[in-house]
Amino acid sequence: MEYHDSPTATELAARAREFVDEVVIPTERDHLGDGPVGEDVIAELREEARRRELYCPQIDETHGGMGHDLRDVLPLFEEAGRSLLGAAAMRVDAPDEGNMHTLELVGTERQKEEWLEPLVAGEIRSGFAMTEPRQGGGSDPKMLATTAEKDAVERSSTSPAVPEAQQDAAEGSPTSTASPEATRDGDEYVIDGHKWWTTQGSHADVLLVMAVTDPDVHPYEGASIFLVPTDADGVELVRDIPHLGPDLDGHGHAEFRFDGVRVPAENLLGDENAGFAIAQQRLGPARLTHCMRFSGMARRALTVAKAYMSDREAFGSTLSEKQSLRYDIADAETRLHAARTMVRHAAEELDRGSQARVPVSMSKLFAADVAAEAIDLAVQCCGGAGISRDLPLADFYEAVRAFRIVDGADEVHQRVIAREAFDGADEHADELENLPTF
Numbered sequence: 001m002e003y004h005d006s007p008t009a010t011e012l013a014a015r016a017r018e019f020v021d022e023v024v025i026p027t028e029r030d031h032l033g034d035g036p037v038g039e040d041v042i043a044e045l046r047e048e049a050r051r052r053e054l055y056c057p058q059i060d061e062t063h064g065g066m067g068h069d070l071r072d073v074l075p076l077f078e079e080a081g082r083s084l085l086g087a088a089a090m091r092v093d094a095p096d097e098g099n100m101h102t103l104e105l106v107g108t109e110r111q112k113e114e115w116l117e118p119l120v121a122g123e124i125r126s127g128f129a130m131t132e133p134r135q136g137g138g139s140d141p142k143m144l145a146t147t148a149e150k151d152a153v154e155r156s157s158t159s160p161a162v163p164e165a166q167q168d169a170a171e172g173s174p175t176s177t178a179s180p181e182a183t184r185d186g187d188e189y190v191i192d193g194h195k196w197w198t199t200q201g202s203h204a205d206v207l208l209v210m211a212v213t214d215p216d217v218h219p220y221e222g223a224s225i226f227l228v229p230t231d232a233d234g235v236e237l238v239r240d241i242p243h244l245g246p247d248l249d250g251h252g253h254a255e256f257r258f259d260g261v262r263v264p265a266e267n268l269l270g271d272e273n274a275g276f277a278i279a280q281q282r283l284g285p286a287r288l289t290h291c292m293r294f295s296g297m298a299r300r301a302l303t304v305a306k307a308y309m310s311d312r313e314a315f316g317s318t319l320s321e322k323q324s325l326r327y328d329i330a331d332a333e334t335r336l337h338a339a340r341t342m343v344r345h346a347a348e349e350l351d352r353g354s355q356a357r358v359p360v361s362m363s364k365l366f367a368a369d370v371a372a373e374a375i376d377l378a379v380q381c382c383g384g385a386g387i388s389r390d391l392p393l394a395d396f397y398e399a400v401r402a403f404r405i406v407d408g409a410d411e412v413h414q415r416v417i418a419r420e421a422f423d424g425a426d427e428h429a430d431e432l433e434n435l436p437t438f
């Protein structure tokens with residue numbers, strides 16, 4: 001399908017496709033059914049991606065990337081998704097990709113130097129710790145229960161007194177008692193809480209931890225994100241959660257407890273209490289990049305299925321000649337094209353500076369459904385081979401199930417879409433004019 005992506009996007013995608021076909025997929029085939037590939041395998045793939053100038057294209061050159069915008073890397077992300085190793089190879093893999101994006105957007109120069117650049121280089125790994133076990137934050141992030149308190153007591157004994165003018169200015173503000181801005185230097189935050197589903201958490205060097213910093217205001221205005229080194233005192237890796245899904249890239253999903261974890265104020269990512277706004281800036285593009293990778297996966301699944309169907313004979317012809325299967329494939333291709341088009345529209349909106357909440361939610365909702373259906377169909381068309389781990393389909397099938405839950409479950413996105421759909425609906429009462437009223 002021709003999408004008339006920009007010349008840059010088209011050229012990048014063509015080289016990415018070649019890389020995935022020539023290097024990544026053969027490596028994947030060598031390891032299917034084996035469990036996680038070693039770090040040395042990923043390192044070798046990354047070396048080759050660097051050599052082909054396909055490494056971390058989404059991050060600015062000053063930080064070690066290639067400086068392309070979302071719209072220009074979109075088809076490359078799709079190509080990366082065609083193999084479970086493609087995203088890690090080109091350093092467009094979640095959750096680092098979203099975390100690098102956030103650091104690039106709102107990180108300080110020091111944070112970029114300390115965390116972003118080593119992440120881009122592949123020297124360290126990161127996790128995004130937002131979701132909590134019940135009854136903490138999940139589908140409803142307002143239920144966030146992890147807290148980060150400024151250590152005002154210790155600070156007040158070592159810091160200069162707050163200037164009078166600032167005491168006056170702070171009066172009446174709900175945050176004023178905890179943290180007068182003038183004395184931030186040397187402050188620490190103390191984090192207490194419990195997180196789970198932190199992807200890659202057990203391998204991570206640093207976590208982006210979302211915590212309540214002002215319990216007296218609406219949660220959307222009272223949470224912040226902190227950079228928490230995983231070796232900080234009080235960070236307990238409880239376990240890697242046993243889960244449905246392949247782990248060829250060895251990410252895993254971790255549960256953590258935070259017990260009096262102290263981080264310096266410089267580890268606050270972005271402004272205090274701006275955590276949800278920042279998370280939104282992270283999640284918009286991150287949801288779309290998930291859509292791109294999963295639509296690449298769905299496309300590969302259909303390619304595998306069509307190859308099998310063209311070769312396999314039953315009842316006097318190849319499977320590819322059975323009309324019902326041909327129509328099923330036609331439907332899957334049609335829906336996949338629609339999903340890829342929606343993602344391009346939402347990415348364009350984001351690149352224009354819009355939050356694009358509804359286009360992103362629509363893309364995520366639809367792409368997750370389309371990818372899941374296409375992969376399920378591919379498994380079906382390949383019969384027993386579809387279930388085996390000789391083909392990548394079994395891994396894809398397991399991987400795609402989580403897509404309807406991660407980055408907001410279907411219903412959460414339906415809420416967003418419905419809210420806008422019903423906005424102003426009661427202003428059209430005239431549409432009911434001809435109806436009788438009891």
Ligand SMILES: Cc1cc2nc3c(=O)[nH]c(=O)nc-3n(C[C@H](O)[C@H](O)[C@H](O)COP(=O)(O)OP(=O)(O)OC[C@H]3O[C@@H](n4cnc5c(N)ncnc54)[C@H](O)[C@@H]3O)c2cc1C
Binds near residue numbers: 137
């Ligand atoms: C593989 C995987 C990786 C993940 N990675 C990360 C990560 O790196 N960092 C992170 O912070 N989190 C991560 N998550 C967590 C993920 O974001 C949450 O699982 C998701 O937001 C849903 O939250 P929950 O699990 O608490 O479900 P709950 O909030 O308990 O919801 C359960 C179900 O209820 C339904 N539901 C929810 N709200 C409504 C509604 N209003 N109306 C109708 N139905 C509704 C949905 O079907 C939902 O799936 C990951 C999850 C998975 C499975």
